[in-house]
Amino acid sequence: MAKMSRAPRRAPGPVAGTAHGRRGRGRRFLPGQGKGAYTLSRDRSDHGHNGHGKGGLGYAETIAFTVLAGIVLGLLAGYGLDRLLHTTPAFTVVGVFAGFGIALYGVFLETK
DSSP: OOOOOOOOOOOOSSTTTTTSSSTTSSSSSSSTTTSSSSOOOOOTTOOOSSTTSSSSSHHHHHHHHHHHHHHHHHHHHHHHHHHTTTOOHHHHHHHHHHHHOOOHHHHHHHHH
């Protein structure tokens, strides 16, 4: 269902319904435009792939950023553990793979 939003009020020109003072000149206001009338907002979020509200490239972009975020968060967590424990980059490697695995699981849940 579309949301109802109140259109911004605009001061009418000297002749109601026109943008300029002379009749026949200027552009005419659309019905309900600038007179405080209620207008329906366009809600485009209901179109898309599998009811998720995203379609095509937007859906692929979400998957790509999910995988990238998982890898980066795993990398940062592993690097932090390596610095904290003064170890070799073992936790960094484990963190990258763990982040990738968790991200793939998130993509699986999203596309299910």
